[in-house]
Amino acid sequence: MFKLDEFKELVKDYRDVADFLVVYIAEAHATDGWAFVNNVEIKRHQTLGDRLVAAQTLVDLEPGCPVVVDDMSDVTACKYGSLPERLYVLQAGKVVYKGSKGPWGYYPSEVRTFLEKMN
Template sequence: MLKLDEFKELVKDFSGVADFLMVYIAEAHSSDGWAFSNNYDINQHKGLEDRLSAARILVQEDPLCPVVVDEMSNCSAMKYGALPDRLYVLQGGKVVYKGAMGPWGYNPLEVRAFLEKMK
């Protein structure tokens, strides 16, 4: 959630021309796995209730858009290559922007530039 504020600015600035959605997937930096010292205390999800509970933490940060949860089979994450995180823009049911894999490739400012061109 390092760049959540940048994402929220996108939602604020482009909600008139785009719909935004977050898909909560498997926890990339779980407390019982490869954790960062400044990360939330979230263990790897053992079941859907664990994933829902973790997603509620994200919702408390008020992302300004709906948050949905990937299935435990990680169908969405696998289809979109989203682990640990990734930004996409879809138009007419087709991917028109595919950001690089996070965390280093997670770049809301790049999405901003892309959306500016679409206005």
């Protein structure tokens, strides 16, 4: 959420040359776990329904692109090593950019630079 505005600008600026997608995964900072102060009130997901409700919080903030939800086995998070968050660029089904793990390695500005070079 910390860099959501920067991500939204990236989506807005590059929506004509790239398709964006957010995959909502397990909540990294659930309020009934390891949480940040003043974080959004989201508890650990016990069911897919819990995860869908939590994802709606992000949808309501209008990220500018579709939001899909990882299943409860966390197959996407495991495959892409994305807990708590990570940015990727895929081209023709292959990863061409893999950002560092967030939150400290989550830099939409790096994706911007990468897309500028590709464009």
